[in-house]
Amino acid sequence: MPQSATAAETRVIAPNFKRRLSGVTSTIVQLVPEQNRQGQHVAVIGPGLPAHLPHLRWLDLLKLWQKPAGGGKRIWHARRNNEMLFGLLLRDVLRMPIRLLFTSAAQRHHSRYTRWLIAKMDAVVATSERSGSYLKVPHEVVSHGVDLALFHPPEGLSDTMAGTGLPGKYLIGCSGRIRHQKGTDLFVRAMIELLPRYPDWTAIVTGRVTADHKPFAASLEADIKAAGLEDRIRILGEVDDIKPWYRRLTLYVAPSRNEGFGLTPLEAMASNTAVVASDAGAYAGMIVPGQTGEIAPAGDYETLRDAIARYLADPALAEAHGEAALADVRARFDLKGEAAALGAIYETLERN
Structure with a gap:
C-alpha cells in the first residue's frame, strides 16, 4: 500500500498525471524524499509513483480549502500542461488557497x-539556462540534481563487468526508451561499426520498448544479427534496476536527438562513468569536454562515433574521465542543492 499523507501536514503537492515512467516521473521519485528530509512536507498525487513516497488521495483535495498546519498557502508544483490546468481549476475556479509553481524543462518554443x-503561474522554474531562454515570463533556473546515495561508484564484484556474465573486459551502454528520438539507432550503428575493431568491449542497450516503437527495436535487432554481433551488442530492454548497470559501465552514451533535461548522464557520472552525449537537452552543461566526457551535435552520427572511438581505443582515458565526472557531479549536481533551491522558492511563494 502507498504511504499515506495528510492534507493538514502537506505544504507542497507534486502531481504526476502520467502513468508511464518518464523523465519527469523519475525527477519526482528522486526529489521528493530529499525535499522531505529537508523538512519541506511534500506529498505526491497521481498514478505511476512508488509506494514509498507520501501520497495524497484524490478525496484529500477537498481539504485544500483548509490551510495547512502552521498556516500559509500550499503550493501546487506542476511539471506538465495538464497539471498546470488542474492547478488553475483548484486555485481560480474552486478558490482554494494555493500557489502555482511550474517547472519547465522543454527546450523548444512553447505552443x-x-x-x-x-503566464497564469505564480512562479516558474527552468531546469537550465537553455530551457529558460524559451520562456516569456520571469523565472529562476534550478538545475536537476542526482541522488548521490543511490547513484554511486562500484562497491563490489557485482558492480563490475565481471559480475555481468557478458564477454569482454569493458562495457559501454546506452539507456532510455528505445526509439528514434533517443538516438538508440545511432548508438547501435556506432557499435556495429566500432566493436569489430575493439574486441575488449561489449555494448548494452537498456530501456522500455513501447508498442508503437517495437518495429524500430526489431530493426535494430535485425541489424545486429546481420553484423554477427549478437553476443557483443545486447538489447536488454527494461531492467529491474538501472543503478548497478551504470556502475558496470566504463563508458555511457546519451545520443538523444531531442531531450527535455535528461538525467541519465548525471546518473552515469555519479556512478564513476565517463559520458559521450549529444548536445540535446541540458547535456552540454553537464559535461566538461575533454575532462569528464565528450559532446557531439544532436543527430551528428560521425562526430558521435568518433568521440566514442576515442574511448574504446583508450580505456584508461575513459576510466580517468569517469573519476573526473564523479568529482564534478558531486560539486555541481548534488540533489540536495536542487531540493534546497526549490525550498527557497516555496518559502517565497508562501510568504507572498
Missing part, C-alpha cells in the same frame, strides 16, 4: 496554449 498556462 500558445502552453504559454497561456505558464
Whole structure:
C-alpha cells in the first residue's frame, strides 16, 4: 500500500498525471524524499509513483480549502500542461488557497496554449539556462540534481563487468526508451561499426520498448544479427534496476536527438562513468569536454562515433574521465542543492 499523507501536514503537492515512467516521473521519485528530509512536507498525487513516497488521495483535495498546519498557502508544483490546468481549476475556479509553481524543462518554443498556462503561474522554474531562454515570463533556473546515495561508484564484484556474465573486459551502454528520438539507432550503428575493431568491449542497450516503437527495436535487432554481433551488442530492454548497470559501465552514451533535461548522464557520472552525449537537452552543461566526457551535435552520427572511438581505443582515458565526472557531479549536481533551491522558492511563494 502507498504511504499515506495528510492534507493538514502537506505544504507542497507534486502531481504526476502520467502513468508511464518518464523523465519527469523519475525527477519526482528522486526529489521528493530529499525535499522531505529537508523538512519541506511534500506529498505526491497521481498514478505511476512508488509506494514509498507520501501520497495524497484524490478525496484529500477537498481539504485544500483548509490551510495547512502552521498556516500559509500550499503550493501546487506542476511539471506538465495538464497539471498546470488542474492547478488553475483548484486555485481560480474552486478558490482554494494555493500557489502555482511550474517547472519547465522543454527546450523548444512553447505552443500558445502552453504559454497561456505558464503566464497564469505564480512562479516558474527552468531546469537550465537553455530551457529558460524559451520562456516569456520571469523565472529562476534550478538545475536537476542526482541522488548521490543511490547513484554511486562500484562497491563490489557485482558492480563490475565481471559480475555481468557478458564477454569482454569493458562495457559501454546506452539507456532510455528505445526509439528514434533517443538516438538508440545511432548508438547501435556506432557499435556495429566500432566493436569489430575493439574486441575488449561489449555494448548494452537498456530501456522500455513501447508498442508503437517495437518495429524500430526489431530493426535494430535485425541489424545486429546481420553484423554477427549478437553476443557483443545486447538489447536488454527494461531492467529491474538501472543503478548497478551504470556502475558496470566504463563508458555511457546519451545520443538523444531531442531531450527535455535528461538525467541519465548525471546518473552515469555519479556512478564513476565517463559520458559521450549529444548536445540535446541540458547535456552540454553537464559535461566538461575533454575532462569528464565528450559532446557531439544532436543527430551528428560521425562526430558521435568518433568521440566514442576515442574511448574504446583508450580505456584508461575513459576510466580517468569517469573519476573526473564523479568529482564534478558531486560539486555541481548534488540533489540536495536542487531540493534546497526549490525550498527557497516555496518559502517565497508562501510568504507572498
